[in-house]
Amino acid sequence: MHDPLIAPATCGGSPKLRYLLVGGRIVVEDGAIPGLDLQTIKADAARVVTRLAA
Known part of the structure; x- marks a missing residue:
């Protein structure tokens, strides 16, 4: 753990x-x-990570 x-x-x-x-x-x-729609949250997170990594 870092913190x-x-x-x-x-x-x-x-x-x-x-x-x-x-x-x-x-x-x-x-x-x-x-x-809470976990599949939608996971898909949104994946899109954001992909965009940040670009």
Whole structure:
């Protein structure tokens, strides 16, 4: 790790959450964020990295 202050957050693994509620609203359900399209986010990130590398 380059920064020991963020090591616990970046190296801690992923929690096994069934539900996480914030202010009465479900933000994690069965380990996923409802409404979050990971495929689109991955594709967008790949395009940005490609553009930055050019």
